[in-house]
Amino acid sequence: MELRRVGEHGLLVVCPDAAAVRAAYAELRARADELGAVEVVPAARTVLLDGLADAAATQAALTGWEPEPGAENRSGDLVEIPTRYDGPDLDEVARQWETTTADVVRTHQATEFVVAFCGFAPGFAYCTGLPETLSVRRKEAPRASVPAGSVALAAEYTSVYPSSSPGGWQLIGRTDLALWDPAAGTPALLMPGTRVRFTDA
Amino acid sequence: MPDPTIEILDPGALTTVQDLGRPGHAHLGVPRSGALDEPALRLANRLVGNEESAAVLETTLTGVSFRATQAGRLAVTGAACTIRVAQRSVAWGAAVPVPAGAVVEVGAAALGLRSYVALAGGVAVVPVLGSRSTDLLSGLGPPPLRTGDVLPLGAPGPAPSAAEVVRRTPERVLRLDLGPRADWFTEEALDLLDGGVYTVGAASNRIGLRLAGPVLARRRDAELATEPMVLGAVQVPPNGQPVVFLHDHPTTGGYPVIGVVRSVDLAVCAQARPGDHLTLRVLDG
Incomplete structure (x- = not known):
């Protein structure tokens, strides 16, 4: 190295x-x-x-x-994230992947992701696992406010917004799971190395 | 007797609570935060008999005023300014008594940008991830202070007996070690960097010091994969105008870092005002 x-x-x-x-x-x-x-x-x-x-x-x-x-x-903990796939950009991701929205959901749920790193905001985890061919372009104009719990895609990554913030990722769904609690012993649910699966809410 | 508090009467342009920050959580995307002028924080705390790590008020240019509910003592360091306690002028850089109910007026910075107001016992807001610091990037810690905010103070310890010499020559030089991505820049850019005079931009804040001056051109057009960032990193976006990452900096970034400012010169960054000229110096080896 x-x-x-x-x-x-x-x-x-x-x-x-x-x-x-x-x-x-x-x-x-x-x-x-x-x-x-x-x-x-x-x-x-x-x-x-x-x-x-x-x-x-x-x-x-x-x-x-x-x-x-x-x-x-060396496997990290597996975290399951119950997700409702009703995001405003689900159609856009289906267009970019040249497939149906149902297929986007199937692919997203069939993939076991691993948190590569965190950044952008506390507890915001860049999860890898999608093939390079399914890289997603960000929105041309970022949203002023993305709600906490939004499940999103950008480049080769998927993530969940741990708190409300501006953001340019494509939103495909949402979860009620708390991703970030600074008062907890482990404040971030998703840490580098954590394995992640998205399931039906 | 009720617990001692202070009530903010006027927070000025920006007053925040700061201690030594919350290092150790960068892998979760948590900025280190903490006082930008760390020696000033430590000194102010020593002067009033606090642990050096106690939380203080960090002002920005225009000072702060507040009322103390109980008798105590305070010290102001960092940017030089006038200080009035119950309408009487008191010394900067020294422990001064504060009578119960007195109004404390920390004036605008006469030299430098950020003053540090330590109160005996320390500001005792609830810590987040081990720190009471306000992090303006991620919103951790107490929000910037507003008129009417009431801050609890800890129990004051005994007053220190030893006096301290408080003096700082404001140097206008930032010394830096090259790397980790100096090889992304042209030889000319590295020459311009060493001895380059830059003007501090108005958009500078606790996240970064924005500099305007000689353009630092890249020899590579490739996009840098997102990289971890350190305090003092001199990141160069495509416009070639460097940004020095300060305590509330994001934990990762996508532009190459040409060099890193020495920690002893971070206080210079903390006290640099928009319009000030700073000289960059590349260290050998």
Whole structure:
């Protein structure tokens, strides 16, 4: 894995693909204390270690390191998200996928997703699992307000808006499940590595 | 005796509650937040005898005024300003007593942008994810203060005995380490960056310091896959005008980061006003 320094306290692990990010994240998260990292943050093709007391030492410790083969399949918890597929953009996604809305729902429910990373808002999880061919274009003009619980698609990702916010993703349904509760022991229902299935509400 | 509180009479342009923030949750999409001028926060707390991590008020340009229900003490650090307690001028950068019922007026910043008002006992609003900080990006923590808000204070500890020398030379330089994506930029851009003089933009806020100056051109047109972002990251959008990520920055971003500002210079970012000129310096190695 390629390592890049990020300022005084950060180290960026550059991965060849999303599966390698999952593998690297799983292992680095487990080793966070040993590596002296305050933050272990995955994204699309990179994992950041931040808050390192001695970034040079951590870089030396990780030089030549590769995550254990199969670490990306170390299964996270499975979360089922009961969903009503009545989103305002269901027709638009069906058009983009050149299929029927019923088929969009079937595909979405048949896919086991994995949370690749969180971002945009607390608890907003970028879930991977759809093939590249089903990449979805964002809305041309983002909505000023997307309701909490909206189930959405954009690029190769699906997500659920954890709280109401502006947003440009295509909305295909909604869930009553609480995705984000800062007062809970685990504030985010969906965390990097969590497996996700969408079911009938 | 009822618990001590303060009642906000005028929050100015923007006054928020800040402590050392909530690092450790970035993988959930939670910004670190916290005081932009961390040394000023720590100093203000030490002056009144608080833990350095206690929550204080962070003002923006125009100050704040409030009434204290009980006798206590306060200290104001960060941006220099006038301070009046019960209509009498008191010292900046020092612990001063506040009589019960007194109105405290923290004036507009004379030098710098953000003042820090520590009250003995600390602001004791309910913490969220271990911090009382207002996060303007994600809305965690107490909302920006409004007239009439009542904030609880913790129990004050003993006054510190040792005096502190409070002095800061406002340097107008941001030193940065190159990377992680400096290789996305032209040699010319890297030359312009080192020693480049940039003007602080009016749209700057707790999320980012927007700079206008020499255009930093890319040598790659490719789109960067969403990447984790750090405090102090100098992100360069397609217009070539850098943005320095401050404490409420998003945890991920899609533009390449040419360098990262040294943590000692983040206080310069915190105190830079729109229109100020800042010089960027690239550090060797």
